[in-house]
Amino acid sequence: MIAAISGRDAAITLIYLLAAACFILALKWLSHPTTARRGVLAGEIGMGAALVATLFNARIVEFQWIAIALVLGSALGVPLGLLVPMTAVPQRTALSHAFGALAAGLVGTAEFYLNKPDIEKTTMVALGLEVVLGFLTFTGSLMAAGKLQGIVRDRPWVYKGQNLVNLAILGSALVMVGLLVADPSRTVFFPIIILGSLVFGVMLVIRIGGADMPTVISLLNSYAGLSAAMMGFVLNNKLLIIAGALDGSSGLLLSIIMCRAMNRSFANVLFGGFGAEEARAGEVEQRPVRSVGPEETAMILDASRLVIVVPGYGMAAAQAQHKVRELSDLLMRRGIQVKFAIHPVAGRMPGHMNVLLAEANVPYDQLFDLDAVNPEFPLAEVVLVVGANDVVNPAARTDTASPIYGMPILDVDKAQSVIVVKRSMRSGFAGIDNELFYLEKTQMLFGDAKSILGEVVDELSRMPAKEGVSR
Amino acid sequence: MIAAISGRDAAITLIYLLAAACFILALKWLSHPTTARRGVLAGEIGMGAALVATLFNARIVEFQWIAIALVLGSALGVPLGLLVPMTAVPQRTALSHAFGALAAGLVGTAEFYLNKPDIEKTTMVALGLEVVLGFLTFTGSLMAAGKLQGIVRDRPWVYKGQNLVNLAILGSALVMVGLLVADPSRTVFFPIIILGSLVFGVMLVIRIGGADMPTVISLLNSYAGLSAAMMGFVLNNKLLIIAGALDGSSGLLLSIIMCRAMNRSFANVLFGGFGAEEARAGEVEQRPVRSVGPEETAMILDASRLVIVVPGYGMAAAQAQHKVRELSDLLMRRGIQVKFAIHPVAGRMPGHMNVLLAEANVPYDQLFDLDAVNPEFPLAEVVLVVGANDVVNPAARTDTASPIYGMPILDVDKAQSVIVVKRSMRSGFAGIDNELFYLEKTQMLFGDAKSILGEVVDELSRMPAKEGVSR
């Protein structure tokens, strides 16, 4: 089947191929901080080339709507890209999944009404998947964003037989896709499919606690990617398929990483209503703990040689990353070695702590991951836990009953002494008590991370410089 | 362009896709010894499936020739696979490149005569490349195999203006491909192209010394792969394209690795006539060296805590790997730690030493590569160099004039003492003298590696066991 194509189409095709290569390189270069920005550039080049090339497509005859849409899109994109604070990145990500999925869904819809009733079966399958995935991801991501932003109430909304209802909704949507595959002229089904998907998206996410959102978002990410790939199947556009597949696999891998690091299954995340427990176990019975003040903290820190800082969600919530940076700089200038221990799921999204500390200008070679830092804890005179809880909870090693049992944790309890910065004895995301806080060697520094660490910094800077100190 | 295909073809297509996936997994699983054999299995499954599926292709109407060819092929393949000794692996590899390339060339030829004169331009380009690469790789690989096996004389055959002649041959072949692209009816050119390619293959390799063959072989490997990929372009068979691309990139990467490790450029390998120097510098002027006997060697080894063994081409030539294994076992049972330092280009092909030692049943976690072992040399009381020369030549660090200057080497000269096993003061592959042999701390144990190490083993086993030794 020698189907020759015009010179122009050939050119477009080759540019698409080039764009695909750029996208792959973009992700490849993201494998190291020093090359990462080159990766972004590659991505931009590929995107730009593909966009321009597409405008030369013979089917495009009028440009005003395109122009308007592009301008408006950019107008909204710039603030979304430049003004969103780092702590709001999870919401923003969810939002952009919603947008991407919406686009896929709409294109699918348009394609259906353009080509009906004679749509080739396999194409119809792809089209159906594109639309279902697209629209459920759209509403699902919106819900997720809403919950993270606190617009939608965070507490999971759970009732009996919920899973059945949800599956019923999704099932019927898929059945109708099947019917359309059999006979694409049954167009009445199409709107119902759309509706069903939209509803299912809401239902899926409404039952999930805010803290589980990151995992869900990554999952939705892979759906969005898959939907884009399906669009590629429908339009048989290879560039779309490639980009979609890349996006899909990244979303899937990230959610797997998170689940592993939390030692939980997808099913548990999606149907476990984990967040509900969080609500329940909010308060814990009171037991005596040793608490400490900023001044004493400053002295303890100043007296040690190696300090390991363990940041957690609390640092993000308190926006305390800059104070933490100041503190570590002060200590280092006083000849004390400072390392940061980053747990893979510390915070509320993958790499959360890394970004915040980078924002606060902490060099990334001062950050160490689980495997690298765990052997070091016994050597540390002091470990400063800043708003971390679950990721340092020894129950994960010992208590088989605990919901986080088996989750790899930072062995803070092996350190010589521990100072924990948090506002109260309230539990963390997993909603369970933490033995670490009651250990002999542990002292609690109660207060909002930002303000209390501010005081510690002031104390330290007031102290006289030590003699003969050099780093 | 909705070109529907029959159910059978669809099935075949899907099986090919599965085969492609198997091939990729095969290489992926080769990334670790524990999964490597699973990789081979995956490859076999993919190959088997593809073979069977192809037999169902509608174009195939008579089977007797296929049957005969398959039987004969297997009949030759089994001995080639099972009986070839490990030391002859380089030749075998070269030979199989020749076979693969031949197949590609023949298929290309047949396709040309079947479809002429109306062959689509781009197809003709692919076909031309397939044929040229195929046939030049065929003869080139045969030459290489011959040289390594000692059938063809190893000494490179060099004359003035050789490169010009070679380029002329290749050039004219390519020009004629161009003419055929312009007008495929000029069939007269085709045989000339074949002839030119065959000749060029011979010419290319005839001027290269046997020791450089491994690099050339890898390069030919990538040609063979490329040629197979081109066949895929011609038959638009995606499985072929994928397999070819995998083979091609592996060949290319390996040759790059070798060139890097030798700190040489492709050009230097292909046109440098490196082997010639080898010949020239065969004999080196005599300078005093300390030599040592088997008995004393045994005692020195027995007196040390950490012994690092550095195997080289000499071990392969002498088939001494089993003796080396015995020696290391003896030493370990006498409570002495034994490590093997493997240079990336020790021997005559990538991974040569690893295979030989594995054959001798040395566990691979006892083998350490350059970066891992170099820091350890200062800690070793004795380094036992078994038939290695260039890869331990300090000139690579110091002497800018040396042909191996800049090649990363094993820092044997940093050890506390060195024993070198070789037959004479003759130089190695690079044909240069080795300062290491004249150092204060170095002693030469002259003799054929296998026999002389055998004596050392006997000496050691005769020694009384030490008290209180445990590993």
Added chain:
Amino acid sequence: MTRNLEVSLYIFVLASFIGYQVITRVPGLLHTPLMSLTNALSAISLVGSLILAGAREGSMTTMLGSVAVFASMTNVVSGFLITDRMLKMFRRREAPKKPGVTPQ
């Protein structure tokens, strides 16, 4: 089954392999930028929507297409911008020696 589907399947499988390979090599350090970058890339669905928005094949198609273009374009712009913004912040040891340096 059509040739197109065959081709699409091959592309999809190969691309997924690549995705798996490259993304498993991205360190945890960069997982957040990874999210936003892949996000921007998958907004390539732009190419699909552009054609619909410009194809003058009924006002509905144009409308759906235009909205899709708008949505995708938003992702393209914001995605690349925020990714680069994050990556700019990642620094080696040198920088913070002199404290108080604000992220550029």
Added chain:
Amino acid sequence: MTRNLEVSLYIFVLASFIGYQVITRVPGLLHTPLMSLTNALSAISLVGSLILAGAREGSMTTMLGSVAVFASMTNVVSGFLITDRMLKMFRRREAPKKPGVTPQ
């Protein structure tokens, strides 16, 4: 330029990427088996030659095809056999504790 060429180019580029990715992950320890395995795999050109050998399209085609089948099949069989033979030899620490164990 034909659709076929377009497709082939995509496949080739993607496959090369994959090749680069997976092969850079193969340790030096296994470079010799790598050579022989990729060798066996590229003998998939078998599928091309089989068709020619069986297509009854002139004796020359049949002959060329058959020879090609023979050559490829040799590589398939020998390639897989020798690779597996090599890999069988690679052992972890345990084995050689009791010396004199001959490679199975």
